[in-house]
Amino acid sequence: MSEYLHGKKLLLIANPAAGKRAMAQKLPQVSEIFSAAGCTVTEAVTSAPGEEEDIAFRLASQHDIIVSAGGDGTLYQILNGMLRAGADLPIGHIPCGSTNEFASAHGMPKSITEAARRIVDGGEKTVDLGIFGGRYFLGTAAFGAFSWMGYSTDQSMKNRFGYSAYIVEGLKGAKKNGPHHLRITADGVRQEGDYLFGAVCATDELSRRIRRGRDKGLTERKALELLLVRNIRRVSDAGSIIRSLATGEYGDSALFFTRADEITIENEPGLLWSIGGESSGEFDRADIGALKNGLRIRGAIR
Numbered sequence: 001m002s003e004y005l006h007g008k009k010l011l012l013i014a015n016p017a018a019g020k021r022a023m024a025q026k027l028p029q030v031s032e033i034f035s036a037a038g039c040t041v042t043e044a045v046t047s048a049p050g051e052e053e054d055i056a057f058r059l060a061s062q063h064d065i066i067v068s069a070g071g072d073g074t075l076y077q078i079l080n081g082m083l084r085a086g087a088d089l090p091i092g093h094i095p096c097g098s099t100n101e102f103a104s105a106h107g108m109p110k111s112i113t114e115a116a117r118r119i120v121d122g123g124e125k126t127v128d129l130g131i132f133g134g135r136y137f138l139g140t141a142a143f144g145a146f147s148w149m150g151y152s153t154d155q156s157m158k159n160r161f162g163y164s165a166y167i168v169e170g171l172k173g174a175k176k177n178g179p180h181h182l183r184i185t186a187d188g189v190r191q192e193g194d195y196l197f198g199a200v201c202a203t204d205e206l207s208r209r210i211r212r213g214r215d216k217g218l219t220e221r222k223a224l225e226l227l228l229v230r231n232i233r234r235v236s237d238a239g240s241i242i243r244s245l246a247t248g249e250y251g252d253s254a255l256f257f258t259r260a261d262e263i264t265i266e267n268e269p270g271l272l273w274s275i276g277g278e279s280s281g282e283f284d285r286a287d288i289g290a291l292k293n294g295l296r297i298r299g300a301i302r
Contacts, residue, residue, distance in 0.1 A: 011056075
């Protein structure tokens with residue numbers, strides 16, 4: 001067994017309502033795994049939505065490592081609470097939510113106990129963070145017809161098509177949910193048009209969610225990735241979009257993909273955003289940046 005946790009103080013923040021409430025049953029087992037590794041475990045079990053951020057804010061500075069046990073939203077809340085407290089701790093993540101997109105992208109085990117053991121014995125890597133409205137996020141900041149699809153897309157479709165499954169489902173409601181007229185600036189390059197969907201991620205996060213091909217002309221390292229789906233006339237056009245996403249060849253005229261260090265999106269009032277797996281309200285303007293190597297993740301393998 002690794003000596004990594006020996007003598008450390010570990011803060012375990014668990015959301016018992018995540019997913020199918022599996023964490024509520026496994027919590028004693030998980031705590032025992034960490035205790036056996038030689039650390040002192042403080043358990044903090046949430047009882048209300050958003051409580052994770054307050055717990056992390058209050059207790060992060062008293063510990064050496066935080067473990068998040070829940071879904072993408074739990075991890076998002078803990079991340080912001082820790083950084084708001086001025087703490088710079090590694091975070092281990094036990095994925096037990098409904099979607100677990102971040103964990104899937106980074107090769108974390110689906111088993112709760114295996115994820116705990118990976119935190120003990122596995123390695124540590126740094127990941128970039130997105131910044132939106134003064135808050136940090138992992139994964140995707142999304143708007144438009146598909147931004148709510150992460151929790152309603154059929155699992156078999158996600159398994160087969162990955163992130164592109166969200167696009168398929170979103171297109172079914174395109175007439176109801178869009179388009180939106182936007183002015184977009186990416187590293188000083190402006191464009192304007194009507195879009196059904198947009199997603200911004202820290203570099204490689206979005207690429208892990210769609211099957212990316214050669215990315216012709218996009219070899220330069222940038223902090224953010226941007227994917228846009230332009231307005232389409234027929235829902236049947238979704239087929240060519242899915243093929244483009246599956247092959248990574250973004251020649252389809254309905255798709256736009258680029259990388260940038262800073263992105264600004266201006267729109268008509270009332271555009272709803274989903275950030276870090278949670279609905280984050282309506283914004284008339286989004287200024288999005290990134291913090292490179294902003295977080296140390298324990299137990300990720302890619």
